[in-house]
Amino acid sequence: MATLGFIGSGKIGTQIARLAVAAGIDVVLSNSRGPETLAETVAELGERARAATPEEAARAGDWVVVSIPLAAYRDLPVAALAGKVVLDTNNYYPSRDGRIEVLDSGRTTTSELVQEHLVGAKLVKAFNNISDFHIPALARPADVTDRTALPIAGDDRQAKADAAELISRLGFDSVDAGPLADSWRFEPETAAYAVPYFTGTVDVKAFWAQVGEALRSGTAPQAPAPADPGAPLPTVRLRALLTDASRVLTADRVVA
Numbered sequence: 001m002a003t004l005g006f007i008g009s010g011k012i013g014t015q016i017a018r019l020a021v022a023a024g025i026d027v028v029l030s031n032s033r034g035p036e037t038l039a040e041t042v043a044e045l046g047e048r049a050r051a052a053t054p055e056e057a058a059r060a061g062d063w064v065v066v067s068i069p070l071a072a073y074r075d076l077p078v079a080a081l082a083g084k085v086v087l088d089t090n091n092y093y094p095s096r097d098g099r100i101e102v103l104d105s106g107r108t109t110t111s112e113l114v115q116e117h118l119v120g121a122k123l124v125k126a127f128n129n130i131s132d133f134h135i136p137a138l139a140r141p142a143d144v145t146d147r148t149a150l151p152i153a154g155d156d157r158q159a160k161a162d163a164a165e166l167i168s169r170l171g172f173d174s175v176d177a178g179p180l181a182d183s184w185r186f187e188p189e190t191a192a193y194a195v196p197y198f199t200g201t202v203d204v205k206a207f208w209a210q211v212g213e214a215l216r217s218g219t220a221p222q223a224p225a226p227a228d229p230g231a232p233l234p235t236v237r238l239r240a241l242l243t244d245a246s247r248v249l250t251a252d253r254v255v256a
Contacts, residue, residue: 001026004166005061007054007076008068009038011132012089016065017041019139019170021048030057032072055080063087063166065127066114071097073114082120085159087166089127090114091188094256104250110187111153111180122159125183126152126167126174129193137230138197139171149173149235151192151242153183175238185245189253192241199231205254212255 004020006013009029017027026048029038035051042049058064058080066076067089092103092110102108115123127135129151138148150172154160164174177185186192189208250256 002062003028003060005057005059005064006030007057007064007066008032008089009041010067012127012135013065013067014041015132015135016067016127016170017045017049018136021045023169023171024048025169026050028052028057028060030054032068032075058084063162065089067127069096070100070110070114073117076114076118078118078120081118084121085162085166086118086121086123087126087163088114088123091128092250093188094250106184106247106249109180109183111183115155115180122154122156123180124152124154124156124159124163125177125180125186126150126163129186129190130197131194131228134197134228134230138232140232141171142168146232147171147173147234148197148230148232149175149238151175151177151186151238153177153180153185155179173235175235175242177242184247185242187248188255189248190245192238192245196233196237196241197230198228208254212253 003026006017006027006029009031017029020027027045029041029049029051030053031038035053038051042051055077058077061084063085064081065087070090070092088111090110092100103110111123111125127150140147150167152160152163152174160176167174177183
């Protein structure tokens with residue numbers, strides 16, 4: 001019986017967990033506040049779900065999704081994740097994570113930084129470029145014509161193949177963007193980040209500007225409402241966006 005572990009069970013993690021349960025995959029959820037705080041989510045997901053500590057979730061998973069603020073990446077359990085395929089959903093926001101010079105300068109990527117910490121794990125960047133509410137909205141069976149593609153990046157070829165198989169079971173195609181060094185191609189505010197999955201009913205770039213202004217003024221940004229229903233992004237279109245991508249450093253972003 002396949003099991004998907006989660007370190008971090010916020011909006012992205014919970015949406016992926018719902019898809020996993022629907023696909024017949026057991027899930028083990030964890031967060032930084034303790035298993036008891038996940039009782040409501042576990043009850044909603046049903047008998048295939050349970051809560052545990054991050055180390056327990058790491059050891060239980062055939063794959064492990066890491067979906068935490070980047071600032072906490074050094075708390076990830078190295079020994080428990082060794083040998084595991086780890087799907088890294090993290091993005092870097094200095095206003096939340098604090099300044100990290102090697103990321104601001106573009107000397108490395110977020111996933112390379114996490115992989116450096118997770119010695120022995122096989123990191124695959126995935127699910128970081130799509131809004132949480134688009135994950136259930138755009139998931140489709142494998143035999144439909146309007147399936148949406150997600151980018152992945154990683155340094156281990158077999159790990160990427162394993163991640164792609166999982167992502168397919170969850171309802172998406174995948175496009176290999178290359179090694180972790182190229183994962184910047186779908187980091188925040190690049191052409192493949194978030195916007196292509198919107199229908200256009202929400203002015204995403206205007207929303208980003210509002211978020212940036214809110215962060216600068218110390219107020220809470222407001223999410224677009226109602227949530228956009230999502231537009232399928234085919235493989236061929238995503239591949240073109242990744243190929244033509246220009247790197248967006250933190251200093252050039254609207255939201256940082």
